[in-house]
Amino acid sequence: MLHDLAVRRDRDEWIVGRMATRTFVALPRAGARAVELLGEGRDVARTAAILRDETGEEFEVTDFVRDLAALGFVARIGDRPVAGGGPARASLPWLRPRQARFALHPALPVLVAALLTAAVVVLIRRPDLLPEYRDLLWSPHGSLVLVTGAAAGWTLLLAHELGHLVTARAAGVPGRMRLGTRLQFLVMQTDISGIELAPRRHRLTAYLAGIALNLSVASALLLVLALTDTGTTTHRLLSAAVLLALLPLPFQLMVFTRTDLYFVLQDLTGCRNLYGDGLAYARYVVRRTLRGPRPGGATGDGDPSTRLPPHERRAVRLYSVVLVVGTVACLTFMAAVTLPVDVTLLVRAARGLGPEHGLAKNADSAAVLVTLGGVNVLWVVTRWRGRRSRRSAGSD
Structure with missing residues (x-):
C-alpha cells in the first residue's frame, strides 16, 4: 500500500x-x-x-x-x-491553506499592477523622487545608517520570503524558511518543494511572490514619499526605504545563483533540474577541453546532456554558459571589490576602538564590527552547516 x-x-x-x-x-x-x-x-x-x-x-x-x-x-x-521519512518540518505550521487563500486570488496581481502603475505615473510626473545611492546616507552618522539599513534590509528580506511561504501554503505546500548561501551572498531562502504539483499559475505566483512584494512595498512608499516635504527627515527616510526595497531586485537577474527568476526560467523551459544539469554539462565541457576527446569516442561521449529530452538539452547548454560566466564574474568582483572593502572597514573599525577615542567614535566602530562582522560570521556558519547537511544526506 x-x-x-x-x-x-x-x-x-x-x-x-x-x-x-x-x-x-x-x-x-x-x-x-x-x-x-x-x-x-x-x-x-x-x-x-x-x-x-x-x-x-x-x-x-x-x-x-x-x-x-x-x-x-x-x-x-x-x-x-515500511519505515519511511517523517513529515518535513515547516515554518509557521499554524498557518493553514484556507487562511492563506487570498495569496492566490486572481485579483491580487491586478492590485499589484495597479499599485506599480500608480508609482510609475508619479515618477514620470516627478522624476526628482527617483531614489539614488545618496538617499541611503540619510544621516551623517555612519553607524546609524548601517544599523538602520541592516534592520530594514533584513525586515524586507523576511517579508520577501514570507511572500513565497504564504503563497505556497495557499497551494497546499508546507514550505520552510532558512538561511543559506549563494556564492558570496548570505540569503534567506524558502523551500517550497511540492509546488511542482500545483497548476502553472500557482507555481509562477509562488516563485514571483517575493518580487511582487518588493515592488509593492517600493511603490507604496513612493506614493507616500510624494506627499512629504523635500528635505525633511521623513522624506530622507522614505527615500532610503524605497531604495532598500528595490535593491534586491537586480540580484534576481543572477539566475546562476538560483534566484526566484531561476525557478521561473526552469519552469518555463520544462527542465527538471536546470542548475544541476547545467553544472554537470559545464564540468563536462571543461574536462573535455582540457584533455581533448577520448580516442574513438563518439560525439556525445560522456556528455550528460545527451540523456535529456531535446527541449531540456538546449536550455541546459545555454544555461551552462550563463552559469559559468556569471559565477566567474561574481567571484572576481568579490575578490577585487567586496573583500577588500569589507577588510578595510573592519580594520578601521577595530582601530577606532579604545579609550583614546571618544564615545561617539567607539560606538560607531562597535556598530560596524557587529553589523558587518556579524554578517560575515553568519555567512561562514551557514555555509559550514549547509555543507555538513549535504554530507550527512549523502551518507544516509
Missing part, C-alpha cells in the same frame, strides 16, 4: 510526490500507471499483469516498488509497515 501521493502530468512525464516529506520524482506514463494501480491496492503480480495487458510489455514491478520504498512512498507491504 502506498502513502497518499499527488500526481500531475507535465509534458510527456508525470510528477509524482509525497507532500508530507516533500519528495518528488518524474516518471514515464507506465510508471505513473503503476503508481495508480498500486495506490488502488493491487499487489505486484496483478499490477504487472495489467501493465502487460495494456502495453504488451513486461515490467519489473518488484524493482519499481523497491525504488518507491526508497523514496518513502510505500506505507506497507502486506501487513508489514
Whole structure:
C-alpha cells in the first residue's frame, strides 16, 4: 500500500510526490500507471499483469516498488509497515491553506499592477523622487545608517520570503524558511518543494511572490514619499526605504545563483533540474577541453546532456554558459571589490576602538564590527552547516 501521493502530468512525464516529506520524482506514463494501480491496492503480480495487458510489455514491478520504498512512498507491504521519512518540518505550521487563500486570488496581481502603475505615473510626473545611492546616507552618522539599513534590509528580506511561504501554503505546500548561501551572498531562502504539483499559475505566483512584494512595498512608499516635504527627515527616510526595497531586485537577474527568476526560467523551459544539469554539462565541457576527446569516442561521449529530452538539452547548454560566466564574474568582483572593502572597514573599525577615542567614535566602530562582522560570521556558519547537511544526506 502506498502513502497518499499527488500526481500531475507535465509534458510527456508525470510528477509524482509525497507532500508530507516533500519528495518528488518524474516518471514515464507506465510508471505513473503503476503508481495508480498500486495506490488502488493491487499487489505486484496483478499490477504487472495489467501493465502487460495494456502495453504488451513486461515490467519489473518488484524493482519499481523497491525504488518507491526508497523514496518513502510505500506505507506497507502486506501487513508489514515500511519505515519511511517523517513529515518535513515547516515554518509557521499554524498557518493553514484556507487562511492563506487570498495569496492566490486572481485579483491580487491586478492590485499589484495597479499599485506599480500608480508609482510609475508619479515618477514620470516627478522624476526628482527617483531614489539614488545618496538617499541611503540619510544621516551623517555612519553607524546609524548601517544599523538602520541592516534592520530594514533584513525586515524586507523576511517579508520577501514570507511572500513565497504564504503563497505556497495557499497551494497546499508546507514550505520552510532558512538561511543559506549563494556564492558570496548570505540569503534567506524558502523551500517550497511540492509546488511542482500545483497548476502553472500557482507555481509562477509562488516563485514571483517575493518580487511582487518588493515592488509593492517600493511603490507604496513612493506614493507616500510624494506627499512629504523635500528635505525633511521623513522624506530622507522614505527615500532610503524605497531604495532598500528595490535593491534586491537586480540580484534576481543572477539566475546562476538560483534566484526566484531561476525557478521561473526552469519552469518555463520544462527542465527538471536546470542548475544541476547545467553544472554537470559545464564540468563536462571543461574536462573535455582540457584533455581533448577520448580516442574513438563518439560525439556525445560522456556528455550528460545527451540523456535529456531535446527541449531540456538546449536550455541546459545555454544555461551552462550563463552559469559559468556569471559565477566567474561574481567571484572576481568579490575578490577585487567586496573583500577588500569589507577588510578595510573592519580594520578601521577595530582601530577606532579604545579609550583614546571618544564615545561617539567607539560606538560607531562597535556598530560596524557587529553589523558587518556579524554578517560575515553568519555567512561562514551557514555555509559550514549547509555543507555538513549535504554530507550527512549523502551518507544516509
